[in-house]
């Protein structure tokens with residue numbers, strides 16, 4: 001059996017295979033409430049055979065949303081609509097994850113597919129705008145909002161917000177929480193010298209810049225059940241000579257592993273001025289470096305749409321899981337089709353929902369494909 005389809009056990013969770021849907025913002029909520037869009041959008045990936053489906057960056061407080069349309073998990077009312085998604089994913093054999101996030105100074109932005117809004121539209125789409133927060137009063141880039149620099153007391157409240165959100169995730173029935181420590185959002189803003197200009201105990205040395213991240217991991221691990229795995233997404237490097245580097249990520253991975261993180265989801269970039277060299281598998285070396293450097297399971301992500309590439313990443317020991325974002329949008333049945341490509345004799349019908357499996361098999365027979 002290809003490695004891509006071997007189950008993986010993390011604490012008490014066994015994933016049916018190594019394919020994961022990477023978190024993807026949909027900008028389709030009002031007041032942070034998931035709705036039918038999220039059910040159908042995420043549900044299709046469970047029908048397509050993915051092992052784990054991770055809900056988009058979900059804000060731990062209202063001001064932590066990238067846009068007014070983000071999913072939120074800061075209040076009880078937001079639990080039930082997410083539970084509906086979780087229950088459906090489970091009913092189709094997929095595990096359910098959620099990415100807990102705070103956008104920091106990149107908050108209160110516009111959805112990429114709706115860059116402007118008219119006065120008349122605002123009440124109908126639930127438009128909101130606010131001043132973002134950040135480690136330092138430095139905007140992300142020209143044209144971005146000036147953030148408020150967090151006080152030490154406000155930092156402590158945000159650490160608690162992450163823990164409170166993890167409690168809500170448990171109540172919604174999620175199997176995995178992923179902490180969003182990447183892409184130039186709040187946790188990453190504390191980590192990277194490109195955004196963190198503080199001179200107190202949360203800025204300066206690597207140790208001090210890691211402090212916010214480590215406090216969040218410890219607080220979340222205290223409330224997130226011991227039997228459930230905790231993931232953390234890193235921007236393993238900033239692609240910037242003055243920024244966060246791979247060696248910093250290896251150090252952070254060792255530290256968060258000691259606090260109970262099970263998997264590092266290895267992404268990169270997110271700050272202005274980054275020179276990213278995107279190409280197939282371009283972030284896989286980061287997953288490999290963190291995996292070998294910190295002896296921790298990793299998830300590779302970024303332009304891994306070719307099933308043979310995905311299989312090679314696992315077979316060569318570079319990562320333990322393969323996450324897909326855009327290739328999953330292009331083909332929500334990616335795992336089934338990957339199994340067809342990698343293992344034509346394999347039982348890929350078992351990955352279809354039973355309502356479809358018998359009919360697809362009949363189609364294959366009629367076309368002499370079986």
Ligand SMILES: Cc1cc2nc3c(=O)[nH]c(=O)nc-3n(C[C@H](O)[C@H](O)[C@H](O)COP(=O)(O)O)c2cc1C
Pocket residue numbers: 022023024025026056057099180182183233267301302303304323324325326327
């Ligand atoms: C529509 C869209 C929304 C995204 N939203 C998130 C997000 O909520 N959190 C996150 O960490 N990354 C987000 N990403 C990045 C993806 O998770 C992924 O890391 C990136 O697209 C590279 O993987 P790919 O080449 O398989 O698309 C998003 C990407 C896309 C295309």
